[in-house]
Amino acid sequence: MHSDGDAPPFRPDHFAINLVARGLIGLGLALPYAWRVPLVGWLMRRVIGPLAGYDQRARENLAMVWPDRPLAERKAIAAAALDNAGRTLIENYSTRDFLARARTIEPEGPGYRALIEAREAGRPVILVSGHFGNYEAARAALVARGFDIGGLYRNLSNRYFNAHYVRTMQAFGGPVFPQGRVGTAGFVRHLKAGGQLVLLFDQDVPGAPALPFLGHPARTALSAAELALRLKAQLIPFFATRAADGLGFRVELDAPIPHSDPETMMRAVTSALEARVQAHPGQWFWIHRRWKGVNPA
Template identity: 55%
Template sequence: MSETSDPPSPREGTLTDRAVDLALRGLIGAALAMPYDRRVPFFGAAARRVAGPLAGYRRRALANLALIHPDWPEARREAVAAEALDNFGRLLIEIYSWREFGPRLAGTQLTGEGWPHLEAARAAGRPVIFVSGHFGNFDVPRQVLMREGFQIGGFFREMNNPYVNRHYVENLKGPGGLPFPKSRRGLRDFIRHIGRGGMATILFDLHDGGGVPISFLGRPAMTATTAADLALRFDAALMPYWGIRRPDGLTFDAVLEAPIPHSTPLAMMEEATRRLEAQVAAHPGQWFWIHRRWKGAPA
């Protein structure tokens, strides 16, 4: 499992890192001063029109879309890239708006076939590993389940910019979650949490150089098997869930799917990937096309 290796020691921030952090703090501060219903679309538009193009995210999204959908008209790829940048911006400010975000989900009900399986796991004290992707707002189902009395941690990758990472991590902690950073210590704490019958989320759709190639959207992508490895080790239920943004851009559908049957780590992660592919096919603009998902995979 690649997660057992520590990332490089935290580096000192550069002047550029500091400048980026100051600019981001200013933008977030200005957005947080707005009413919520204006704040979220404002940040989405800022990511779509300014930050995304300047950071190279728009170019990367278009390159990924051309790789996966060369048959699409250019106008369609541009529209999906713009929607992906907008969703990214909305998600980011929703993380920083956690005091309001959770209460706004009060009317959101969990759908899908997973609820009775989750209730059975809770009654038996069985651990649960939720898998999701960088899609829609992946924190929505966790928030909905927390309202029902579940405590759910999360395994996450820290930001490269150390200044940005400090306040990003603090806001991950804000909604009452248990964030476990992707490091040797973070993985150890995560394993202890699962071993005690806990519940936690892993976003499995980032490139992992120590993973295995699994076809994603028709191209091999290096994928960590960590979620399946731990599910087998601790007899944990492996359950996909999704927070799907509705057309109004502010509300969501929360979907909890039936567990992935235990078999081999490879087969389980292939099934998790198929489940994510179905969501991306239905809502292509909600997946993070800005990631280097197919980096280093065999042709």
């Protein structure tokens, strides 16, 4: 039983946001899968994103990165990014339907062969990606093929939403670990036992070195490469690109990044993400404050 000093304070704003989010998710889950995914994408693009300021933030990032592109084109990319974010949200809560679809995805690319060989040899692998398409489609497809793919998550500030958010990630299979000392110890043990781990690297990290991303310096954690070097694990970039129908995915694993030094390795990973963003700009999460620490404006 918590004492008053131990119990987290009640946050009416967080509680209300969670109620709205759960209501939206519940509405989506009541519909057939092929309807719910585009519906929540539309709601994020036309209602939630603009109200929450996500649309404006995406446009500001796009204006900084691609100032020479026509305004109408940048607006279209921002709208597509919001749509993808909404689709990703409801897909990740549609565990049974999403997993059934993921089982039909055949991963491809040189990194997939490297992943199979590492599993057969009992060697650890770190799969690294960004907030592009829906990375959970790749993890689900690999788990369906017998890979022991662990995940790392950051606890959300909204503890009411965080409770079901964590349960949703656990439902995809494979262990998940919270960021922090306890979680780090858990996923290191998982890797040492020859497991695989998914890490996302494309968020601003205070104190991290600024590496170029889409023409601008962005503080980028080196932890994925440092861990790969420390544990002699393969570092493989992977991407789940949304198909033209808005429901399917193409899962690609790039060739493993050669071991050198952490910064050089993460520059290579960043270049792999840049190539995907250039090819499918509406599938990256432009609402992140990716350049926050270096370009505050």
